[in-house]
Amino acid sequence: MRKLHIFLLVVFALIILIGGEGYFYLNSLKPKLSGYKELTGLQQEVDVFFDSLGVPHIYAQNQQDLYKAFGYIHAQDRLWQMELVRRIASGRLSEIFGEELVDTDEYFRTLGVNKYSEKTAQKLLKEDDPKVREAVLAYLNGVNQFIEKGQTPIEFTILRIEKELYDVEDVANVMGYMAYNFAHAQRIEPILTWIKKKYGSDYINALDVDPDSSSTIIPTWNKNDSIFFSRFVATSIKTNEILDALPVSTFEGSNSWVVAPERSETGSVILVNDPHIGFSQPAVWYEAHLSLPDWDLTGFHLALQPFATMGHNRNIAIGMTMFVNDDMDFYLETVSPNDSSKYKYDEQWKDFVTRKEIIKVKDGEDVELEVKESVHGPIVNGYLDQLKEESPVALCWLFTKVPSDLLEVSYEFNHAKNIQSAEFAASRIHAPGLNIMYGDNAGNIAWWASAKLPKRPDHIHSKFLIDGSSSANEPDGFHPFSKNPHSVNPSWGYVYSANNQPDSLNGVYVTGHYAPEDRAKRIVQYFDDQKVFSIGDMKEMLLDHKSPVMPEMARNFIRHLKPKDEFSSEMIFILQKWNGEHLPDSKAPIIYQKVLYHAMRVAYQDELGLELLSAFRRGNTFKRSMTRLSREADNIWWDNIETDVRENMYDLMSEVLDTVATELKEQLGENISSWRWDQVHTLEHGHQLGRVDLLRKYFNIGPFNVGSSKSVLNNLNFGYSRSGNYKVSSGPSTRRIVDFSNIDQSLNILPTGNSGVFNSPHYSDQADLFNHGEFKTQFMSRELVEKTSKSKLTFIPPKYD
Numbered sequence: 001m002r003k004l005h006i007f008l009l010v011v012f013a014l015i016i017l018i019g020g021e022g023y024f025y026l027n028s029l030k031p032k033l034s035g036y037k038e039l040t041g042l043q044q045e046v047d048v049f050f051d052s053l054g055v056p057h058i059y060a061q062n063q064q065d066l067y068k069a070f071g072y073i074h075a076q077d078r079l080w081q082m083e084l085v086r087r088i089a090s091g092r093l094s095e096i097f098g099e100e101l102v103d104t105d106e107y108f109r110t111l112g113v114n115k116y117s118e119k120t121a122q123k124l125l126k127e128d129d130p131k132v133r134e135a136v137l138a139y140l141n142g143v144n145q146f147i148e149k150g151q152t153p154i155e156f157t158i159l160r161i162e163k164e165l166y167d168v169e170d171v172a173n174v175m176g177y178m179a180y181n182f183a184h185a186q187r188i189e190p191i192l193t194w195i196k197k198k199y200g201s202d203y204i205n206a207l208d209v210d211p212d213s214s215s216t217i218i219p220t221w222n223k224n225d226s227i228f229f230s231r232f233v234a235t236s237i238k239t240n241e242i243l244d245a246l247p248v249s250t251f252e253g254s255n256s257w258v259v260a261p262e263r264s265e266t267g268s269v270i271l272v273n274d275p276h277i278g279f280s281q282p283a284v285w286y287e288a289h290l291s292l293p294d295w296d297l298t299g300f301h302l303a304l305q306p307f308a309t310m311g312h313n314r315n316i317a318i319g320m321t322m323f324v325n326d327d328m329d330f331y332l333e334t335v336s337p338n339d340s341s342k343y344k345y346d347e348q349w350k351d352f353v354t355r356k357e358i359i360k361v362k363d364g365e366d367v368e369l370e371v372k373e374s375v376h377g378p379i380v381n382g383y384l385d386q387l388k389e390e391s392p393v394a395l396c397w398l399f400t401k402v403p404s405d406l407l408e409v410s411y412e413f414n415h416a417k418n419i420q421s422a423e424f425a426a427s428r429i430h431a432p433g434l435n436i437m438y439g440d441n442a443g444n445i446a447w448w449a450s451a452k453l454p455k456r457p458d459h460i461h462s463k464f465l466i467d468g469s470s471s472a473n474e475p476d477g478f479h480p481f482s483k484n485p486h487s488v489n490p491s492w493g494y495v496y497s498a499n500n501q502p503d504s505l506n507g508v509y510v511t512g513h514y515a516p517e518d519r520a521k522r523i524v525q526y527f528d529d530q531k532v533f534s535i536g537d538m539k540e541m542l543l544d545h546k547s548p549v550m551p552e553m554a555r556n557f558i559r560h561l562k563p564k565d566e567f568s569s570e571m572i573f574i575l576q577k578w579n580g581e582h583l584p585d586s587k588a589p590i591i592y593q594k595v596l597y598h599a600m601r602v603a604y605q606d607e608l609g610l611e612l613l614s615a616f617r618r619g620n621t622f623k624r625s626m627t628r629l630s631r632e633a634d635n636i637w638w639d640n641i642e643t644d645v646r647e648n649m650y651d652l653m654s655e656v657l658d659t660v661a662t663e664l665k666e667q668l669g670e671n672i673s674s675w676r677w678d679q680v681h682t683l684e685h686g687h688q689l690g691r692v693d694l695l696r697k698y699f700n701i702g703p704f705n706v707g708s709s710k711s712v713l714n715n716l717n718f719g720y721s722r723s724g725n726y727k728v729s730s731g732p733s734t735r736r737i738v739d740f741s742n743i744d745q746s747l748n749i750l751p752t753g754n755s756g757v758f759n760s761p762h763y764s765d766q767a768d769l770f771n772h773g774e775f776k777t778q779f780m781s782r783e784l785v786e787k788t789s790k791s792k793l794t795f796i797p798p799k800y801d
Helices: 002-018 022-028 063-088 099-111 113-126 130-149 154-159 168-182 185-199 201-205 225-245 406-415 419-427 518-529 535-542 550-558 566-577 588-616 620-631 649-668 693-699 767-771 782-788
Strands: 035-038 046-050 056-059 251-259 270-278 286-292 295-301 310-312 316-322 328-332 342-345 348-351 353-359 367-373 393-397 434-440 445-450 486-488 494-497 681-685 701-705 726-732 735-739 745-749 776-779 791-796
Touching: 046 063, 056 063, 056 782, 063 130, 063 154, 063 168, 063 286, 063 791, 099 113, 099 225, 099 353, 099 367, 113 130, 113 168, 130 168, 130 406, 168 251, 168 406, 185 201, 185 225, 185 328, 185 588, 185 620, 225 588, 251 434, 251 445, 251 518, 251 535, 270 310, 270 316, 270 434, 270 535, 286 776, 295 406, 316 419, 406 419, 419 434, 419 445, 434 494, 445 494, 494 518, 518 535, 535 735, 550 566, 550 588, 550 620, 550 649, 566 588, 566 649, 588 620, 588 649, 701 767, 776 782
Parallel strands: 035 791, 056 286, 681 726
Antiparallel strands: 046 056, 046 791, 251 270, 251 316, 251 494, 270 726, 270 735, 286 295, 295 310, 310 316, 316 434, 328 393, 342 348, 353 367, 434 445, 445 486, 681 701, 735 745, 745 776
């Protein structure tokens, strides 16, 4: 029945897409970009100018009218995206997609983001700044007016989704989803715990984890230790499966740097930012220019978010990258042997708190989920069959432990006038951890690592499972924000972040899941080699595809290898001469990625197995550890535990080279000179409906043959594959250059387009520009906006409002 239902939906969609009778229907779905539109509750008219790429420039006389108009405009371009993201953290995807996403809904309901969002909404409505409340409610009013009066997106029609009005909880749920994406612990820490428990400290020490990680004591589960830990590690595999099933982009990492006037050719601050997020269609960001008589903001908005996450006004500019500090801890609770509803805490038996969650399933029965919570947080066993009730593990997530000020923080960033107001906003971020990058028209630059950083006991390492039976194993408050890693107006004239490890806090390492050195090292190389930078230099850096690390790793892998034939000899020669660039017609990246894949296979698979290795290699710990592994020929991970001898890197790499040669001959032929990196490195922006083959060409954008690579500044990331085909999964979600010498004409680009309506002219009109490394101008002055605009829409108060 379900397959028939899907087939009928696809047939209906095709009739709409290709049938002549669907022409007028499809045209009716396009966003309204000109003329007049009544908007209930407006005090005065609001003018909206659309540029040639569909970016709205909204001019209003008061804040309430401005955000009401923006809500309507945002919804007519991105209502489908809003619908998806508000359902993720609240655990309501099964309502529209059916039983396939029940696990995902159970997971997010277990985390309790929906309950936390309820509290956040109540706080906004009762306690928060009234200016922020007014803006949020006005924005939602605009969104809801579009839901009531505007066209229904085709996705709603095909999937038979009833439109619902949105509220503040939906806005908060989107922030919860973003915060979850920024946390990496749930993907990697169960694996690290399992490795330490199964193989011991030598194997942990041979990875690039953290200082002093080998001395960490992991609690023992007395009933069946090995079974428990094998089940616990399955949570990492399951978490990755859940993330893969999500219908929207996941956050991966970012680059940003800010150049002081003395190192800028323009004589003013230049801020550069390119957040790395999973590619999808529509793209994650919506660009808009909001204007009041005394304020302008050009910014980038997440779906259902009234305030720009990144942007600039005439005084200041804000960029962001993921801090990736560790804000999740796993606690093993001890259940009473006489009463499974109680757990041990400080020599007392406390009651688990329980709540029931009802998950509605499209074309199926409701699913009832019971969630247990300890003092540390929800028991994550509930959504996993592998973990049973006698071994409860609680997830303590800082995001849900502290009341959220994120809406107010975003508003403050959007309206900040100087470095003091921006720093105050940065100090209010509790989670997710963010690197706030700052520049202003007064010549100031700054970087703040913004998060509440817990004071964990010296005997506890947060990347491993913690004994939950004693409060002595918990943090004792937070470090003051003033002690967080930061840099303000440094003498060297720039600040940067590439998700790399920050400075210590009070001489103590800040535990986190930091990215490997590649991108950060390349940024520093640029600034070490050059004194003054132009806008052209900033573009070059954003598009840079040269790795300072990969050539070294390649040469380490092949050192001392003797090729068996001319083909292998040519491959080795290419790797030895490689400078780390990833041009479209490059040969070396093809060979290197194959060598890397098989190197990690022979090093790690005998200990981890294929499934666990696949989960482990998605984390930054693995990526950093591979660099280290290439430098240590006798690293213990090179030894094959299935043999009686102790192997090193060179014992195994000879086999690797033979395998690489065989597979590349099969894939690309024996004429290496004809190989091209962009043959095997491709980018496609996938829409949720594009997962159906018949709809793919209508809703997806691409595929494109592309150069560059993962772990370079122009970070086009992909999963590791034996196939030799590398499908880009994430990369720059926008590229921005803000120049305070010409704030009215800063630069940016999106990966696809500003509209999420598939037959809009602005659905994919930036894709070619993005792929070719080009930029568009962000006009801010009204004179330039009107001169360059392509259409104008005016919102007017209803005559009898």
